[in-house]
Amino acid sequence: MRMVKDLKRKNRLNMLSLVETKRQSVTRFDVSKIWGNDCVGWEYVESTGASGGLLLMWDNGFFDMRNCYKNERWLCVEGVLLQNNFNCAFILVYGAHLRDEKLVVWEELSYIAGLCQVSCCLIGDFNEIIHCDERRGTDRLSVSAEEFKNWIQDMGLVDLPITDRKFTWFRGRSCSRIDRAMVSLEWLEEFPETRLRGGPRGLSDHCPIIVEDKRLRGGPRPFRSLDSWFTHEGFLRMVKEEWRGLGDVQFTDKLKALSVPLGRWHKDNFGDMDNKILKLEEEIKKIDDRVGDGAYDETVDARRKALVTWYEKWYVRKELHWKQMSRSRHARDMDKNTRYFHNIASARRRNNRVDALVINGRMIRNQARIKLAIRDFYKDLYHQEKSPFVGFRE
Structure with missing residues (x-):
């Protein structure tokens, strides 16, 4: 048994x-x-x-x-x-x-x-x-x-x-x-x-x-570049302008500073993809209802084609976003099941969190102590010892 x-x-x-x-x-x-x-x-x-x-x-x-x-x-x-x-x-x-x-x-x-x-x-x-x-x-x-x-x-x-x-x-x-x-x-x-x-x-x-x-408090989320950003016409132009505006500072500091305008740009342009898609669906339905009532001309046809084009763009962006966030090994090319990818991404975030750590031979579950131990470990790992001063004789 x-x-x-x-x-x-x-x-x-x-x-x-x-x-x-x-x-x-x-x-x-x-x-x-x-x-x-x-x-x-x-x-x-x-x-x-x-x-x-x-x-x-x-x-x-x-x-x-x-x-x-x-x-x-x-x-x-x-x-x-x-x-x-x-x-x-x-x-x-x-x-x-x-x-x-x-x-x-x-x-x-x-x-x-x-x-x-x-x-x-x-x-x-x-x-x-x-x-x-x-x-x-x-x-x-x-x-x-x-x-x-x-x-x-x-x-x-x-x-x-x-x-x-x-x-x-x-x-x-x-x-x-x-x-x-x-x-x-x-x-x-x-x-x-x-x-x-x-x-x-x-x-x-x-x-x-x-x-x-089991609900756990997570730590700060790392910054990452999203593939869906590169489908937006204004993304690269915005990055170039912000990068130039940051001036002559260290490269790592520049990247860190760039995350602020990037986050703001993401919220403005990708913050509510579901609502954008829903509104486009509603607009397309209104056009279909007009056509059903006999109100069809070149203007109506052009309007519908433009809405469908935008709808396809936003749907692809949403799919790219959740495929990247999920990194699912089950994902098949152009599988539109974004709900599946969304839940895989949520599962990855849950299981990537550290809820217990062995510190000096003891199992620790206190989140504050775990964060301190991880910070101290990497601080010590990447600590650069002082090098002796080397001079040259003429």
């Missing part, structure tokens, strides 16, 4: 999942013993002999189950998160080993997710990777891995990055990341701070994985 999920919110255990229970039957006594009290709901899938078996438990004050669907390799509970009245489904998965069996499991999960018609969180041992660096010694993905990767994208799921380890399964010299948690875009919109980390492996060959909704 191994734990693969521990859903926590505000340091409280709310849901626990077990894969490979190797139990043909599970009783309330078993569940209460594992959970620690009787205030627990649960569902299970029996094992086949001494193989497989799934168990999902939850705090009755956290989740109210409405429907349950089962198969030998997955367990789905659909219901409501009581704290915010959020309709969702949790799907616990024990992946197959053979390619044909994996395809059947992916098809079944697609059907169940469509049947539930709510936000989903899929978690478990999927027995498959989606990137070469998720399995040691692998330099190319297998056919089944490519199919799994495409299935994730077709389902519109976000594979949560694990923050504190590279692999989750170990056997001898072999190691892979086959245990994962994936959530729908609607899930991330409701819980934007969802994070994934690993727990201690102990005697098992799998690491438990822990899903948390």
